Amino acid sequence: xxxxxxxxxxxxxxxxxxxxxxxxDYAQGQLGDVVFVDVPEAGKQLTKGADxxxxxxxxxxxxxxxxxxxxxxxxxxxxxxxxSLVNSAPETDGWFFKxxxxxxxxxxxxxxxxxxxxxxxxx
Amino acid sequence: xxxxxxxxxxxxxxxxxxxQALPLDAWxxxxxxxxxxxxxxxxxxxxxxxxxxxxWTRESAGxxxxxxxxxxxxxxxxxxxxLETVLPGDIAGLAAGKMRYSLxxxxxxxxLDDLMATRLPAENPFASEDAEPAGYDPLRATGEAxxxxxxxxxxxxxxxxxxxxxxxxxxxxxxxxLLEDQALLALQGxxxxxxxxxxxxxxxxxxxMTAGAFAWGSVPLxxxxxxxxxxDGFEISVPADQVAAFADALAAEPEVKPIGLGARDSLRLxxxxxxxxxxLDPEITPVMADLxxxxxxxxxxxxxxxxxxxxxxxxxxxxASKRVGLIVEGRQPAREGAxxxxxxxxxxxxxxxxxxxxxxxxxxxMAYVPLALSAPGTRIEIAQxxxxxxxxxxxxxxxxHRYVRSK
Numbered sequence: 001x002x003x004x005x006x007x008x009x010x011x012x013x014x015x016x017x018x019x020x021x022x023x024x025d026y027a028q029g030q031l032g033d034v035v036f037v038d039v040p041e042a043g044k045q046l047t048k049g050a051d052x053x054x055x056x057x058x059x060x061x062x063x064x065x066x067x068x069x070x071x072x073x074x075x076x077x078x079x080x081x082x083x084s085l086v087n088s089a090p091e092t093d094g095w096f097f098k099x100x101x102x103x104x105x106x107x108x109x110x111x112x113x114x115x116x117x118x119x120x121x122x123x
Numbered sequence: 124x125x126x127x128x129x130x131x132x133x134x135x136x137x138x139x140x141x142x143q144a145l146p147l148d149a150w151x152x153x154x155x156x157x158x159x160x161x162x163x164x165x166x167x168x169x170x171x172x173x174x175x176x177x178x179w180t181r182e183s184a185g186x187x188x189x190x191x192x193x194x195x196x197x198x199x200x201x202x203x204x205x206l207e208t209v210l211p212g213d214i215a216g217l218a219a220g221k222m223r224y225s226l227x228x229x230x231x232x233x234x235l236d237d238l239m240a241t242r243l244p245a246e247n248p249f250a251s252e253d254a255e256p257a258g259y260d261p262l263r264a265t266g267e268a269x270x271x272x273x274x275x276x277x278x279x280x281x282x283x284x285x286x287x288x289x290x291x292x293x294x295x296x297x298x299x300x301l302l303e304d305q306a307l308l309a310l311q312g313x314x315x316x317x318x319x320x321x322x323x324x325x326x327x328x329x330x331x332m333t334a335g336a337f338a339w340g341s342v343p344l345x346x347x348x349x350x351x352x353x354x355d356g357f358e359i360s361v362p363a364d365q366v367a368a369f370a371d372a373l374a375a376e377p378e379v380k381p382i383g384l385g386a387r388d389s390l391r392l393x394x395x396x397x398x399x400x401x402x403l404d405p406e407i408t409p410v411m412a413d414l415x416x417x418x419x420x421x422x423x424x425x426x427x428x429x430x431x432x433x434x435x436x437x438x439x440x441x442x443a444s445k446r447v448g449l450i451v452e453g454r455q456p457a458r459e460g461a462x463x464x465x466x467x468x469x470x471x472x473x474x475x476x477x478x479x480x481x482x483x484x485x486x487x488x489m490a491y492v493p494l495a496l497s498a499p500g501t502r503i504e505i506a507q508x509x510x511x512x513x514x515x516x517x518x519x520x521x522x523x524h525r526y527v528r529s530k
Binding site: 033 | 124125168169172173174177385388389454455456458478479481486508
């Protein structure tokens with residue numbers, strides 16, 4: 001499994017052609033208390049860089065973009081009951097959706113963990 | 124991921140210059156605040172997190188820095204009459220140490236700001252030889268100067284415009300001082316009185332909307348029992364060069380934690396209190412804003428304030444639209460700027476504040492809707508980013524006020 005990050009603070013774990021997407025620990029820290037997450041339904045076609053989900057904190061709504069193109073296989077139902085998983089476990093149980101990648105070569109333009117860490121360091 | 128809306132973004136409406144640091148800037152940073160630009164100043168938006176800070180204020184005592192707000196002292200001439208030309212409240216009738224919420228009105232009745240006006244007693248920390256009212260005779264003093272002087276607190280984003288407007292409206296014999304060397308703190312919550320009375324004995328005798336001069340050691344303080352969270356609490360004017368020491372002393376009390384702007388916004392929304400620049404602006408009149416209580420009976424009868432003809436007509440016949448509270452169904456907050464729509468999808472109103480209410484555990488909002496849809500219980504629809512949400516008009520405050528009125 002490999003993990004990639006975007007400059008917009010999404011992460012995607014990739015195993016074969018299946019990706020799991022969430023937002024980074026840095027992003028949840030910036031958002032503060034998450035009170036609602038709107039995740040895409042299975043079957044939805046997503047395009048790299050386009051709107052995929054919405055995460056709402058007490059103070060603001062933020063768009064979450066899909067790091068890669070593909071077809072959604074599952075939204076994280078656990079977030080409907082407990083959106084605070086995004087704060088407590090942003091890079092594990094607080095994932096947003098899974099998708100089947102339509103073009104794995106898109107991963108080449110994303111950052112690995114080390115590159116993302118230094119990107120965040122510079123913010 | 125990108126921010127779509129936040130109180131930070133809204134602040135950009137007002138900000139053109141480099142943000143300025145307030146007297147407690149270093150203090151906030153030392154206490155772990157995340158600082159953002161608001162109303163032209165760098166301000167703490169949160170320390171531990173908005174939900175935790177909100178809950179702390181509702182249960183204990185939250186310390187807020189509101190030093191960006193404008194503190195004015197008006198003295199001389201017939202200052203009460205001068206203020207009454209642009210404020211629709213009974214200002215002349217205020218006794219020393221009594222305060223009133225009022226609205227600064229444009230000539231057409233639109234709201235230029237909302238503010239608190241207090242009649243100062245002769246003994247107050249702002250009194251100086253310069254500020255002493257003309258004709259003031261200490262031998263005749265009965266706790267109140269004959270012509271009177273007033274302490275007025277206005278919004279930070281509007282304070283310079285307010286000063287210019289007031290100077291234009293009041294006669295030349297009224298002196299207006301913008302107190303730029305005074306910081307302003309708010310201590311809000313059910314245990315605020317316990318914490319503050321330990322440092323400043325006597326404040327417990329104040330009741331809601333009264334104020335007086337106090338001291339912390341040799342530091343003069345002007346303290347009112349007021350605030351904008353719906354809780355009991357105080358606003359404290361402190362010399363800027365002493366405010367860090369006083370904030371240290373307050374924060375050392377077990378009931379007190381510093382609280383950021385984020386929780387201040389969610390607290391005032393739950394309290395049903397409008398925020399200038401969002402729920403109030405020059406297009407809105409006091410009647411549209413459902414702030415009819417700010418129109419004192421004597422002033423309505425005299426109809427002698429700016430915009431009186433229009434405002435009193437709206438009061439009699441009903442305004443076209445009115446500010447209401449909304450409880451939004453589901454968990455997703457509806458935000459400022461979202462449209463209120465009718466069954467055909469046409470836009471008939473607009474949300475002016477909206478967010479998640481930590482005390483209630485659900486989303487709430489304020490909106491302007493047509494008068495026919497303003498009764499509590501009315502269901503309305505909100506369009507936001509391609510989705511339609513249902514909401515119910517609800518009497519405000521959303522969370523009951525806990526002000527300490529006369530004993």
